[in-house]
């Protein structure tokens with residue numbers, strides 16, 4: 001089995017530079033994380049940095065461009081919502097959860113900003129709730145809409161890189177859906 005780390009004779013673990021092929025961000029660690037700490041992409045997208053294939057330079061057809069623009073809006077809206085919820089929600093663990101999700105959604109917005117070759121990130125203006133349960137329900141609705149949209153967009157794209165990003169985002173947003181479902185039980 002190919003291992004991402006080596007144990008040296010002195011017992012120390014050698015750290016390795018990894019790179020996420022979805023968001024492009026680098027990570028230092030002894031083994032590839034199960035999920036990218038920045039965008040949440042699954043481990044299959046995390047490669048030794050030198051071998052990682054990452055590009056944001058894609059020729060978008062009209063359909064992909066429209067979908068990428070919508071994706072950017074969705075991610076900006078969701079990240080602003082999550083940061084709002086992180087501040088206002090009336091539950092200590094909820095604050096941490098929404099902060100983590102806000103950071104991940106902001107990273108997703110950044111992927112689409114790069115794909116669309118925009119210099120600046122558009123701003124968002126979202127409301128959130130003080131009651132944690134209401135924020136979890138809002139999160140659930142947002143992630144459900146995102147998954148439906150990304151699944152459709154992945155099916156519509158003929159560009160392998162655009163398709164790969166949409167598919168990876170379906171997996172990540174599905175993980176987020178499970179987080180709210182567990183807490184709403």
Ligand SMILES: [Fe+2]
Nearest residue numbers: 020023036039
């Ligand atoms: Fe990533």
Ligand SMILES: [Fe+2]
Nearest residue numbers: 075104105108
């Ligand atoms: Fe996202």
